[in-house]
Amino acid sequence: IxxxxxxxxxxHVQEGDSTNFTCSFPSSNFYALHWYRWETAKSPEALFVMxxxxxxxxxxxxxxxxxTKEGYSYLYIKGSQPEDSATYxxxxxxxxxxNNDMRFGAGTRLTVKP
Amino acid sequence: GAVVSQHPSRVICKSGTSVKIECRxxxxxxxTMFWYRQFPKQSLMLMATSNEGSKATYEQGVEKDKFLxxxxxLTLSTLTVTSAxxxxxxxxxxxxxxxxxxxxxYFGPGTRLLVL
Numbered sequence: 001i002x003x004x005x006x007x008x009x010x011x012h013v014q015e016g017d018s019t020n021f022t023c024s025f026p027s028s029n030f031y032a033l034h035w036y037r038w039e040t041a042k043s044p045e046a047l048f049v050m051x052x053x054x055x056x057x058x059x060x061x062x063x064x065x066x067x068t069k070e071g072y073s074y075l076y077i078k079g080s081q082p083e084d085s086a087t088y089x090x091x092x093x094x095x096x097x098x099n100n101d102m103r104f105g106a107g108t109r110l111t112v113k114p
Numbered sequence: 115g116a117v118v119s120q121h122p123s124r125v126i127c128k129s130g131t132s133v134k135i136e137c138r139x140x141x142x143x144x145x146t147m148f149w150y151r152q153f154p155k156q157s158l159m160l161m162a163t164s165n166e167g168s169k170a171t172y173e174q175g176v177e178k179d180k181f182l183x184x185x186x187x188l189t190l191s192t193l194t195v196t197s198a199x200x201x202x203x204x205x206x207x208x209x210x211x212x213x214x215x216x217x218x219x220y221f222g223p224g225t226r227l228l229v230l
Binding site for chain 1: 118150155156157158159160207218219220221222223224
């Protein structure tokens with residue numbers, strides 16, 4: 001069983017606050033780690049894909065880091081805005097077969113209050 | 115780019131009927147499509163992976179005779195929930211990718227199924 005854990009489950013912050021949350025995944029058979037942003041009633045939107053230990057990716061005010069040896073990734077949002085309110089999903093891509101399948105965490109639901 | 119549509123977005127049906135959900139990649143060719151199911155407050159759970167022109171690969175515990183998947187073209191995959199029962203009520207979402215492991219999956223907006 002592949003457990004991908006995300007914490008916290010939900011988070012409420014004020015506009016302007018910076019925040020971060022965690023994705024934990026198995027450290028063996030790692031291939032890639034994906035982050036998605038999922039707004040209500042919309043499709044999940046791909047944010048980052050990271051493959052190498054120590055990878056850091058940045059997109060505007062959002063950044064992510066990856067530690068494959070200990071099996072975690074952090075997502076950071078600097079200066080949160082109400083439009084950042086969404087559920088942030090991480091997905092672990094297992095190197096075990098040729099299928100392009102991923103195992104998802106349950107997500108962190110972020111609410112940014114104006 | 116990389117837009118995936120899913121239809122219908124919401125469906126209510128009677129127990130015993132079959133429901134078909136369509137997933138389309140609108141601006142790219144998807145060699146692989148995925149079907150997920152999500153129960154409230156839980157993770158997206160992969161149900162099956164399908165490659166164009168071949169039989170779908172189902173995850174353990176997913177009944178292939180109940181959840182029929184057809185991936186007839188590079189832009190269309192369908193999931194048919196046969197003889198639906200109330201316990202099949204869930205959120206079903208598809209995704210599509212081009213080729214190769216590690217490729218980003220592009221998601222549809224999902225279908226909310228309620229079986230009465």
